[in-house]
Amino acid sequence: MPSIVSSGAFPFVAERREGRLVFCFHHAGGTASAYRAWVGADPRIDAVPVELPGKATRRAESWVGDFSLLSRQIAEEILELADGERVVLYGHSMGAALAYRTAAHLQEVLQAPPEAVVVAARQAPDLSIEGEYHSSMGLSALREELETLGGTPPEILADADLMDLLLTGIRSDYMLHEDFRHSSTVLSCPLLALAGEQDPAVAPEKIAAWSRFTSGRFVTTVMPGGHFFPLDRGPGFLDELADGIDEILGLSA
Template identity: 35%
Template sequence: MRLICLPHAGGTASFFRSWAGAFGGGVEVLSARYPGRQDRIAEPCLESMAALADAVVEGLRPFLDRPLALFGHSMGASVAYEVALRLEDQYGVRPQGLYVSSRAAPHRVAPSSVHLQGDEAIIEHVRGLGGSDTAVLDDPDLRELVMPAIRSDFRIVGTYRAPSPIPVRCPIFAYVGDRDPNVGTADMEAWSEVAAGGFALRVLPGDHFYLVPQQGDLIRDLESRMASS
């Protein structure tokens, strides 16, 4: 099976680097590298959820020969949901599981104006969420490089909502930290309303980036669920 990982707003594919060898031999981990960062830094950033999900699906076309599951953290959870819908609709591919982390269900996402308030407001919001990749914001040169992608991602986050959500046919498994400042268990439980194939929620200790200190427990849970799907 392939596990496709979708990063958070401002995140990069390397966020999931340590996952590559963490599963058994039966799971291949791939991480999406969005335009405008790392070795795609010269490419223009995408400005809408539809454009980003379409790009991910196009990138996945060579990898549809094996069963796959999708894991998305924060913004990546919304991307994963939209990708699952497109895979089902365009290719008849039903993921074996949609794993969503620290992001409200598509019809519960609240509009945000952070992307309209300038770089300092965005940076303050990013710091408030925590995460290991905030260190790059302390270096003016690195900040200059990463801010275009962060701005675009927060525009996507702030403008995305699915007022009439479409259920996915695969099971949805939701994860959230018990001290997440922005996403609560009710937000995650609402994913059950778009889970035609079943739903389960697990709450782990930690904040919005609980999956860093709790990586071991999370991966064991993911591996168990993928093995039984």
């Protein structure tokens, strides 16, 4: 196991980095620990999970509900940690929107576009999902949403007291996601869009529409699994992710 250090918004950073630096943005209701097992697991990828203010290792900090402000803060923190290294941004579901908005700020304001962006399980920024959950629908509807999407262990869903504790925090993530406004930014870097073949929320064609948001190389890949296919596929997903990044960067053999 690699030696792990913490650095501000990044609680799990391999002390020795040898692969490509990949900053990982989690789904609504998740935390940086969703990617803890990725750190040091693949020699080609140095995964750096991103923790949001007010959550888990940053719970003492104030929650930030302004999507644009949050992406600007993260972009600056990424540049500080990268210290000149080129970076890839990876985001799953809500995290895909954050990865895109952060990449837009890196490109347009900080003049430091990422090497590539990878988005998974989220529709393109200019599309919506008919019937998707909105925070105004309340906690009961949110519980139903979690059951539909999967990713939450049945024993946790069955524990009413625990769910009462968790749902308020998860709803805050949905509120944050709802503050995301469509940006017209076309990224200059390559973009890889990943879809789950059995995702009940986001059809593959809505993910393929990310092609409109890059002027660089674009690849879309449909993988077996549901909404949480990147986490459900286990360690093998990192090898597939590394291959996909190599492909969009033109490094494949």
